[in-house]
Amino acid sequence: MQATSVVHRHFLGGDAPTFSSLRPKPIPTTTTSFAIRMSLREDAPSLAVVGVTGAVGQEFLSVLSDRSFPYRSIKMLASKRSAGKKLTFEDNEYVVEELTADSFNGVNIALFSAGGSISKEFGPIAANCGSVVVDNSSAFRMDDGVPLVIPEVNPDAMSHIKLGSGKGALIANPNCSTIICLMAVTPLHQRSKVLRMVVSTYQAASGAGAAAMEELELQTREVLKGKKPTCKIFKQQYAFNLFSHNAPVLSNGYNEEEMKLVKETRKIWNDKDVKVTATCIRVPVMRAHAESVNLQFANPLDEDEAREILKKAPGVVVIDDRVVNNFPTPLEVSNKDDVAVGRIRRDVSQDGNYGLDIFICGDQIRKGAALNAVQIAEMLL
Template sequence: MGYRVAVVGATGNVGREVLNILAERKFPASEVIALASSRSTGREISYGDKILKAKNLDDFDFKGVDFAIMSAGSDISKNWGPRIAASGCIVIDNSSFWRYDSNVPLIVPEVNGPSLEAWLANANRKNIIANPNCSTAQLVVALKPLHDFAKIKRVVVSTYQSVSGSGKEGVDELWNQTKGIFVNDTATPGKFPKQIAFNVIPHIDVFMEDGSTKEEWKVMAETKKILDPKIKVTCTAVRVPVFVGHSEAINLEFENPISADEARDILREAPGVAVVDKREAGGYTTPVECVGEYETFVSRIREDATIENGLNIWVVSDNLRKGAALNTIQIAETLIELGLKPRDAA
């Protein structure tokens, strides 16, 4: 007997990726329902070798649905999340709305998945689980095994984030500007504050009072919530002219000694991590090579001689997968592994 899964925001970039991964991983679903806004009702979407027609979220009854995977933005999550959860359906939310709620777990299964066992046992749970920011997800997957070994004191991360992180409009803008530049058209900014084609923009999300952007704050706050509140985190988030795949240059300071060789060996054994680290031309992973992959790739592992117990690493991941769609599905899989049964089997 399988699980009934509703994908909210199924016609968007992440929603489509959720459907792809559900099929790829042969998720034990008896039924998958594609949900969208009224303007997208009836639109056809691929799910494995099947074609689903999007249903109107406003009219849908979640009674008997086991999981609602939400990728429709914070406003939809704010308004619909509690209503869906109240029906008994478990909400796994991709937006930022629930991430900082102390009563909502923020989960990356390879890092803190076991904490869901206590959550499942809590009869008063909110029935909502938050998915982290795409940059945070790949960051903590790489940091967790190193933190367990040598205890991280401080993280300095610079992100190089693809335009798909800003949705379809961002992808279209990079594509149109790139084509336009070759025929001498003006690259007029729309989704982004400045030209994105052949450029980099040190600005993602809104600016805060201290000069940081909201994206940079998210990485800091979420890393602390998921991994360890004692870790000091600082971030510079940059949008780059790449379609899919986020990259991060990470400098780490540890309480205890750790060598580059030890870090390499630890990461090779870590869940969800692939190490590609040859000290030669091309001996590292770039965003183009991580597209369509499940793993978080780690390269350029080396010691930082400027600080005691310091390391530098390069981390790359498909942001539409591990940063969003894949992680939500892994959360559902973790709950099943912990003993969650389909509602119609209860």
């Protein structure tokens, strides 16, 4: 099982889960002290993290700290179940508060990751209070007037939203698989225009939240001991297995996760004609998604030029060593900001240089969720 960081790393003991194989990466003391000096400032925005006890919420705290995001104050919000729990952030102790309609008074930026129904209820309340909401759920992604933003791809979509204008706003973070895919594919699209994209995903437990990660670890132990695996989050055995993504299946046979890739790509690229199809699979990897992507272009693009374009793309690293068969893996990108791309090769089923196959891995809690949202927040500063 791979090593990974995060879940509940900011808790002061209490009932934090015991992820024995998932030790958090230590934050060096010097970095933390530097972050405190630079980040906690009277002239900086006040923040709220909604869903702070969850997988993405905990990663928000890590990313804010790692990037020395400036803040005047920070509210830690979760459900009634977590109210009163203590956590530390940058050496200060905070008490988790229950999310209510009064939570957003004086909050400039609210980072939401508590699920779609919570976003639908409290996102507009926060925006009406003057907060700029960066929302990780799917609640507003396809709404006209709500920018759907990957900072490296379409920063202009949110250029009309200003912090300090007194007006609140909603900004949506795309689905994690969409972010990881478009980080690598957009630079190629900008060069040769993608006409059609076929995506197959291999999605980690962390994409389904902290409880799913716990279930995978528990099931792995149970199966190795010959016991019947406990299935609470997923209907079927997850350890030593894989299955079609657990999102609801729609009348067209696609599941919601697959249709997010289709619709969000069109909105982010502002290209209603691009053809996208996807098959999303949950695999027993603890953290970080992988995606196999087949591309068809309007203009020719050979694999060497594609590799050079990807090497220069922001937030992308190329791992593509055919000689020693070394390509991206979920383990290698776990806890990393960059998306890794490899297996870059001409699609032999298409004539000329009009098709490419690539393989992408990205940490979907980080670039697929918390990091992307914090980068959006940084563009507001």
